[in-house]
Amino acid sequence: MASKTVAKDIITLRGSASIVSEFFVVGIFFFFFFSILYNRGVYPEESFAKVKKYGLPMLLTQDEGVKSFIANLTAQLTEWLESGKLQRVVLVIMSKATGEVLERWNFSIETDSEVVEKGVSREKSDKEIMREIQAIMRQIASSITYLPCLDDSCVFDVLAYTDTDIAVPFTWIESDPKLIANPQMVKLHSFDTKIHKVDTLVSYKNDEWDEE
Template sequence: MATSQAPTRQAITLKGSCSLVTEFFKYAANTVLFQRGVYPSDDFHMVKKYGQTVLVTQDLALENYLDRFLVLVIISKDSRVPLERWVFDINVIEPPSDSTEPSPQKPESEIQAEIRSILKQIVSTVTFLPIIDDPTVFNILAYTKDSADVPADEWVDTDPLAIEASKSQQVKLRSFSTDVHRIEAMVAYRYEG
């Protein structure tokens, strides 16, 4: 007599987790750039991802540029003043050192639901973020260790493009985690009230 067993999911490896996190960044950045009007809506097309429709750029050069980032800063094109600072903080999840049993594995469906929630929350930020009337540009900031091997011809040291504390508000967004990484998200925006 044959018995059927539910398929066992493999634990997410470091490489798999990095791939999920990188893919999330791509879709999060595209969502921010579309929602905040940094590029015209005609520059985006719809794709189905995480069980929902997500808008992504049709510009290949921009898509390649967005493949690596941690902080996305929207800047006034004319004054170069930072207007919004979207931060995606990556933390490595360390397994408990005193446990001999493996940690429970997080189902991929749960990870995708968490990602879906963050993307929906990014879309909903248009309800409280100030309207941006000025033309804007954006800058990508990546924070690395001093010893990290970074592409010298592509990356340069830069100002953190922080918004002065007296003129900013911060909103913590949802987070998501894999078996290896936890991503905390937030947006700081210029607010002069």
């Protein structure tokens, strides 16, 4: 009788943390650098390299200072994810001239506490996880169709919300939440590794509210 071998996709805490931290870095910086820095000419075209990630074409920065920042950010987020201490990551886009917050990308994280405490694993297909991430990435890429134009030169900041019992590295500083008054909000897709679930929400300044 012929036999059939079935391979299971086992997701460990470390593997899930790696997937989620890579999503933050690729998702956040793909949107920021492609939609803002590249399209608005803040960095020259040669500062970007064309890559393919999650089956989608992307432009990633080649600026050494930014690459170093991204590498350090990835390492820290991965550490917090593996310990189950990371609650949220927020990308804030602000006017360079005034410091006014124009957009706020919120990535909320739910962590399976049993996996962290007991070291158990979960099962989920890599393909299924990638499909969910691709759906979010497409939404981020297409968001330029509904987000207001950013006429000013912009800067960004990354906020991390963690449990209160962790030691904060000296490279991170306390910050206010950098909220937007009367924002317009759009909820994007979520993805779930069965260990970490990530929900995405973008808030942006709504000039129509200011005029009322």
